[in-house]
Amino acid sequence: MSAVWRVARAAARRRRLQTIVIGVVVGVSTATMVLALGLLTSASAPFDRAHQQQSGAHLVAVFDGPGDGLAETAGRPAVAAAAGPFAQVTVDVAMTSRIGMPLTVAGRADPGGAVDRLTVWQGRWADAPGEIVLNEPPGERGPWSLGERVDVAGGRTFTVVGFAYSVSRSADAWVTPAQMSALNPDSAQMLYRFTAAGTAEEIAAAETAVTAGLPLLGTQSYLTLKQEVAAETAVYIPLLIVFGVLGMAVAVLIVANVISGAVVAGYRHIGVLKALGFTSNQVLAVYLLMVTVPAVVGCVLGAVLGHVTAVPLLADAFAGFGTTEIAIDAWVYALAALGMPAVVVVTALLAALRARGLSAAQAISAGSAPSVGRALAVQRVLSGARLPRSVSLGLGVPFARPARSALTLAAIVLGVMTVTLASGVTTSVTSYRAAVEPPTENRVELLAAPPRGFPGPQRLPEPTLSDAEDEALLRSLPGAAAVAAVARLPVGVVGGDPAEVYFHRGDRDLGPVVLSGHWPAAPDEVAVPSRFLNQRGLSLGDAITVEFDGDRTRLRVVGVVLTNPADEVYASWSALTALAPGTRAHSYLVELRPGSDRQAYVDAAADGDPGLTPIPPDEGGSSQAVVLIGFATLMTLVLAAVSALGVFNTVVLISRERRRDLGMLKSIGMTPRQVTVMMVTSMGVLGVVGGLIGLPLGVAAHALIAPAMMRAAQADVLDIVMDVYHAPLLALLALAGVVIAVLGAYLPARGAGRATIAEVLHTE
Amino acid sequence: MTSDDSAVVELTDVRKEYSDSVALDGLSLTIRAGEAVAVMGPSGSGKSTLLNMVAGLDRPTSGSVVVNGEDLGRLSETGLALYRRRRIGMIFQFFNLLDDLPALDNVALAAQLTGTSPAQARRRALELLDELGIAGRRNVYPARLSGGERQRVAVARALMNRPALLLADEPTGALDSRAGEQVMDLLLDLNQIGQTLLLVTHDEGLATRCASRLVEVVDGRVARESRLERTP
Numbered sequence: 001m002s003a004v005w006r007v008a009r010a011a012a013r014r015r016r017l018q019t020i021v022i023g024v025v026v027g028v029s030t031a032t033m034v035l036a037l038g039l040l041t042s043a044s045a046p047f048d049r050a051h052q053q054q055s056g057a058h059l060v061a062v063f064d065g066p067g068d069g070l071a072e073t074a075g076r077p078a079v080a081a082a083a084g085p086f087a088q089v090t091v092d093v094a095m096t097s098r099i100g101m102p103l104t105v106a107g108r109a110d111p112g113g114a115v116d117r118l119t120v121w122q123g124r125w126a127d128a129p130g131e132i133v134l135n136e137p138p139g140e141r142g143p144w145s146l147g148e149r150v151d152v153a154g155g156r157t158f159t160v161v162g163f164a165y166s167v168s169r170s171a172d173a174w175v176t177p178a179q180m181s182a183l184n185p186d187s188a189q190m191l192y193r194f195t196a197a198g199t200a201e202e203i204a205a206a207e208t209a210v211t212a213g214l215p216l217l218g219t220q221s222y223l224t225l226k227q228e229v230a231a232e233t234a235v236y237i238p239l240l241i242v243f244g245v246l247g248m249a250v251a252v253l254i255v256a257n258v259i260s261g262a263v264v265a266g267y268r269h270i271g272v273l274k275a276l277g278f279t280s281n282q283v284l285a286v287y288l289l290m291v292t293v294p295a296v297v298g299c300v301l302g303a304v305l306g307h308v309t310a311v312p313l314l315a316d317a318f319a320g321f322g323t324t325e326i327a328i329d330a331w332v333y334a335l336a337a338l339g340m341p342a343v344v345v346v347t348a349l350l351a352a353l354r355a356r357g358l359s360a361a362q363a364i365s366a367g368s369a370p371s372v373g374r375a376l377a378v379q380r381v382l383s384g385a386r387l388p389r390s391v392s393l394g395l396g397v398p399f400a401r402p403a404r405s406a407l408t409l410a411a412i413v414l415g416v417m418t419v420t421l422a423s424g425v426t427t428s429v430t431s432y433r434a435a436v437e438p439p440t441e442n443r444v445e446l447l448a449a450p451p452r453g454f455p456g457p458q459r460l461p462e463p464t465l466s467d468a469e470d471e472a473l474l475r476s477l478p479g480a481a482a483v484a485a486v487a488r489l490p491v492g493v494v495g496g497d498p499a500e501v502y503f504h505r506g507d508r509d510l511g512p513v514v515l516s517g518h519w520p521a522a523p524d525e526v527a528v529p530s531r532f533l534n535q536r537g538l539s540l541g542d543a544i545t546v547e548f549d550g551d552r553t554r555l556r557v558v559g560v561v562l563t564n565p566a567d568e569v570y571a572s573w574s575a576l577t578a579l580a581p582g583t584r585a586h587s588y589l590v591e592l593r594p595g596s597d598r599q600a601y602v603d604a605a606a607d608g609d610p611g612l613t614p615i616p617p618d619e620g621g622s623s624q625a626v627v628l629i630g631f632a633t634l635m636t637l638v639l640a641a642v643s644a645l646g647v648f649n650t651v652v653l654i655s656r657e658r659r660r661d662l663g664m665l666k667s668i669g670m671t672p673r674q675v676t677v678m679m680v681t682s683m684g685v686l687g688v689v690g691g692l693i694g695l696p697l698g699v700a701a702h703a704l705i706a707p708a709m710m711r712a713a714q715a716d717v718l719d720i721v722m723d724v725y726h727a728p729l730l731a732l733l734a735l736a737g738v739v740i741a742v743l744g745a746y747l748p749a750r751g752a753g754r755a756t757i758a759e760v761l762h763t764e
Numbered sequence: 765m766t767s768d769d770s771a772v773v774e775l776t777d778v779r780k781e782y783s784d785s786v787a788l789d790g791l792s793l794t795i796r797a798g799e800a801v802a803v804m805g806p807s808g809s810g811k812s813t814l815l816n817m818v819a820g821l822d823r824p825t826s827g828s829v830v831v832n833g834e835d836l837g838r839l840s841e842t843g844l845a846l847y848r849r850r851r852i853g854m855i856f857q858f859f860n861l862l863d864d865l866p867a868l869d870n871v872a873l874a875a876q877l878t879g880t881s882p883a884q885a886r887r888r889a890l891e892l893l894d895e896l897g898i899a900g901r902r903n904v905y906p907a908r909l910s911g912g913e914r915q916r917v918a919v920a921r922a923l924m925n926r927p928a929l930l931l932a933d934e935p936t937g938a939l940d941s942r943a944g945e946q947v948m949d950l951l952l953d954l955n956q957i958g959q960t961l962l963l964v965t966h967d968e969g970l971a972t973r974c975a976s977r978l979v980e981v982v983d984g985r986v987a988r989e990s991r992l993e994r995t996p
Contacts, residue, residue: 383869384886389876400864664860667821668874668921669849671842754841758812758821761856761933 004282007273008289017652018258019294021645022344025254026298027305028638029247030340034306036240037335038328047226050167054117055081057168057191058222059207062088062494064215067188073214074192078206081193083115086170087177087185090492090547091152103152104492105132106171106189107180115191116168122146123162126176132158133174137165156183169225169497186552187217187494197222200537217545217552218494221537228535228566236631238708239425242701243418243635248340250414250639252347254646255291257407260351261653280356287352288345295344303336390674393665394681397654405686408650412690412737413697415643419736420698421705422636427724428706429625429632435513435720436564442481443510444590444598446474446605446612463611467584471506473608474588479596482507485585487576492547496536497567501526501546503583505573510589512570515716516540517559520571523578527559530716531566544569548579560716587615640740647683647744655679655752663757672753679749680742687741691734698733699725770796771830772929772960773818778827780813780984787813788824789984795929800951800961802975802992804968810984811964812933818962819854819931820844832928849877853922857934859914861906867893867917868902874924885924892920896950912943919950923959930954932963936970948973 012019050056063070067085074082086106111118111125111133121138123146132150144150150158164174170191175183194206203221211219273283310328378399382392398405448463448470463470467485474483484506492498504511508519512527517540520527526544533539543556546569561570576583592601602614655662662675670678702724707717725733773795780788787810795801803811816822817829820836829836832851839847848854853874861870871889876882893899896916906914915935922930932951936944944967951974955961965971971978972992980988 379864380866380869383865383872383876384882386882389873396864660860661862664856664862665873666845667819667848667854667856667860669845669847669877669925671845673842674845674877756822758816761821761854761860 004285005289008286011286011290012293015258015290018649021649022255022258022291023294023298025251025642025645026295026340026344027302028642029244029251030299030302030336031306031309032240032244032247032635033340034303034328034332034336035310036237036244037332038306038310047167051222054119054167055115055193056222057083057116057170058194058197059192059203060168060170060220061190061192061207061211062187062217062219063190064187064217066185070188070190070214073190073210076210078194078196078209079192080195081114082190083113084190085188087180088171088187088189089180089183089185090550091183103172105173105175105180105183107177107185108174109177111164115193116166116170118164118166120162120164123160125164126161126174126179129176129179129182130158131161131175131179133162133164134160135166135169135172136163168222169220218496220496224535224537236628237712238705239628239632242421242705243639246414246418246639247642248343250411250642250646251340252343253407253411253414254649255295255344255347256351257404257646257649257653258291260354261404284352284356288348291348292341292345295341299337299340302340303333306336307333388677390670390678391681394678395685397678397682398686404650404653408646408683409686409690411643411646412686412740413694415640415740416691416694416733416737417698417701418639419636420695420733421701422632423729423733424698424702424724425632425705425709426629427729428721429628431720431724432718433625435562442592442594442596444592444601445615446588446590446602447586447615448588448612449584449586463609465609470588470609470612471585474590474605477601477604477608479592479601480590481593482510482591484510484589485573486587486589487583487585489548489576489580489583494545494547494552499532499546499567499569501569501571503571503573503576505585507591510591512561512563515560515562515718520558520575523572523574524555525558525572525575526555527561527570528557529563529566529568530560531564531713532569533557533560534715535566553579562718588612640736643740644744647741648748651679651683651745651748651752654682655748655755659755660761662752662755663761666757667761675753676746676749679752680745683741683745684738687738689737690741691737694737695730695734772797772832773962774830775814775817776828778817778824778829780817780822781825787984788817790827791981791985793979793986795960795962797960798958799977800955800963800975801977801979802963802965802971803979803981804965804971805981805987809981811981814981815931815933815962815964818929819852820847849874850925851927852929852931853925853927854931855915855918855922855933855935857937859906859918859938861914861917863906866903866905867898867909870906870917871920871924874921878925888924889920892923893917896920910943911939912946915939915943915947916950919947929960929962932961934965935963936965936967944970
């Protein structure tokens with residue numbers, strides 16, 4: 001075996017460049033696969049773990065009234081375990097507090113029970129009136145500290161005595177049942193675990209069974225929460241999987257090319273090995289070892305790189321979830337460590353079997369005898385073409401070894417496909433961002449009275465004019481094209497996360513685009529983003545119940561709007577009048593006429609009412625969009641570089657195999673530049689074909705990936721996301737193959753042009 | 765050595781060192797127009813290095829190589845390529861034909877590199893193949909040609925651009941005796957119509973038959989020069 005190892009090591013050293021190429025390509029592919037599989041398998045793992053530990057509720061159901069008769073539902077057929085009824089009320093945090101969202105408070109005597117066993121991770125459970133325990137994930141720092149006071153509307157004050165965590169999100173805070181009675185609860189919650197809760201259908205069936213005949217207000221399924229948690233990372237997964245598969249495919253192609261090239265170029269070497277007494281299997285082992293070693297090294301480094309990249313991504317995604325246990329399943333690493341080298345070895349085996357089957361005499365003679373010309377018809381046609389001879393010779397080179405050219409072409413196709421896909425994804429993300437956040441250059445937003453929870457400076461000047469006077473002022477100023485008044489109210493949504501309602505008055509065009517249905521007009525109508533509906537399992541036409549200032553209002557979803565956050569609700573001013581009469585607009589949106597002086601308008605507004613404070617435009621994109629675009633760009637560069645490495649490798653092989661031809665061409669007067677042109681042309685033609693094949697494949701991949709990403713983000717698939725490939729972009733992308741081919745070919749082609757040729761011409 | 769107006773090749777005190785050896789050690793040699801010079805010597809004596817210097821395939825460590833009045837040491841790589849294209853023709857022991865091209869296109873290639881149109885280059889190539897007696901084999905690929913035929917194709921290619929100097933490196937070394945004879949006759953004929961010839965060979969028969977002067981190189985120097993009476 002030592003002789004095999006020694007020969008394989010020498011062969012790998014002799015092909016140092018190709019050995020490095022294999023290592024790099026396998027490393028990149030492994031890293032991408034670890035990243036993709038890691039995110040895929042670990043995205044919901046922390047939720048599952050926490051849900052199991054806490055015996056989390058499969059369904060949180062909220063019923064109207066004091067909860068009479070709810071305890072009996074624990075005995076209904078679908079129920080495996082139940083907790084409750086717990087009285088529930090939504091209290092409004094007073095304006096003087098640091099946050100403005102309403103708190104859903106439940107009355108519980110203790111954190112244990114059969115369902116939703118809370119983890120009290122700091123302080124203790126509330127056991128006296130005036131004490132409150134807040135729901136925060138372990139380690140998360142909320143707005144309050146232990147011992148701090150929470151002032152709620154109505155003049156009540158609570159002291160924070162502990163922090164507990166409910167993975168089921170059954171409430172925002174807990175007090176004792178006695179305290180809850182004093183808060184006059186108007187509803188009660190039941191927490192259920194079902195005998196079958198694996199699918200949304202099973203949950204829906206069980207929900208029907210347990211809530212039948214009862215005054216149900218709303219429910220929250222654990223599957224919805226799980227999806228929400230996984231959504232952050234799920235957006236990346238389709239893209240990562242495709243990039244991982246593309247990377248692996250390119251790795252396979254390059255390995256096949258390197259090995260078959262080594263076998264072809266090494267016929268004489270194989271013959272000599274056999275003549276020395278190497279068995280066929282030993283020769284096979286030499287060629288397998290030659291690629292397996294760099295593949296394994298690349299694989300290990302790639303797994304480390306994938307781990308280093310995946311863990312921060314997961315940690316970031318789960319930061320709001322409260323888990324510190326970020327781990328990728330061991331099988332992902334095992335699969336990468338064994339799978340990638342296995343793929344490489346199988347590929348190498350197929351190519352190396354040729355070496356195994358050659359007899360010594362065959363191999364030696366094959367290495368020296370001139371071969372019968374291949375693709376001769378093509379060469380003859382090109383000889384007569386009115387092209388520079390270096391170009392026509394280059395065009396014929398790919399036909400000399402069709403199998404190798406096919407492998408190189410495939411690598412280019414995958415490269416072009418990657419570039420096309422990534423460009424499409426980037427354009428989709430950018431188009432989506434542009435649609436949900438219209439250009440701000442002609443827009444001015446002026447704050448009149450900060451709404452509750454507004455994160456900006458708290459000491460703002462009070463407006464001197466009334467709401468109507470401010471709107472009239474803004475409309476009258478030079479440059480104003482459209483004005484809308486907006487009031488924001490945080491509300492509780494029964495059976496789900498709280499939301500922010502935006503009440504609009506004035507010019508409708510300044511509100512978000514309505515994708516389906518219509519803009520709300522009546523007091524009981526709202527429009528919501530698709531993510532709001534998808535996260536809550538609702539549809540257009542369904543009703544939601546919101547709580548504000550202790551009042552509960554039922555609103556009907558009449559439109560789906562194009563905005564990104566999942567917790568925004570849009571309503572007309574008439575709804576505000578019904579919900580919170582007398583509330584003034586918190587801000588004004590102004591669309592200026594093109595060419596207007598933005599600063600002059602703001603100054604004029606401030607002159608009219610010093611209480612109108614301009615809000616700086618939000619220029620930054622979302623972090624997810626930045627990550628997606630950054631990731632797609634990075635993967636494009638990496639995979640395009642890997643494809644170019646495939647071309648590089650092919651030109652190196654051709655230059656070595658055809659060094660005698662190159663020497664002869666130089667001996668009859670071909671200049672180094674002409675040799676470079678010839679070699680670059682030989683790959684450029686593959687680049688052109690690769691571009692034409694890879695482009696539609698990339699477009700097709702985008703047609704699959706973009707909807708998958710949108711669905712993963714719990715958003716609807718929009719035309720602006722799908723319709724991204726326009727003629728100029730397609731024309732540019734069609735050139736991607738040529739760019740990859742030329743970049744990959746240039747250096748070895750220039751090397752071939754500069755190589756000394758004297759010796760090769762005089763020897764056989 | 766003084767400059768000679770009729771000199772096609774002038775090597776002056778040429779030295780070529782490699783990392784571990786000296787191939788040429790102050791070699792000087794002049795070849796005049798119309799001469800046929802055979803360079804002989806033992807293996808490793810520097811014959812092929814001498815040929816590489818004249819062909820512009822390699823550069824001397826010191827000394828000068830002037831061909832047709834052009835100092836090769838002053839030429840760039842591209843300049844050397846243009847020099848090879850226009851001034852010299854080379855034939856090799858192992859022919860060095862492109863396997864992918866038939867005989868006619870192998871020959872035409874040399875002219876096409878100079879910008880000659882494909883049709884014109886093929887016409888000229890066909891004329892040469894006809895003169896060398898293998899026009900009938902013009903569409904045959906090198907792998908199907910005999911050794912003698914391949915070398916005739918190589919000679920035709922070397923003559924394609926009407927070179928001032930024809931360089932031949934062991935032109936009969938890979939041929940059987942009959943094919944070797946044919947190639948010798950061909951070279952003799954070429955020299956007799958005025959083609960300047962520089963041959964590197966081990967074959968004394970070739971030297972005495974084709975060359976008018978014999979230069980013996982030993983250890984990178986000219987050891988002996990002699991005029992030859994060509995044997996019929």
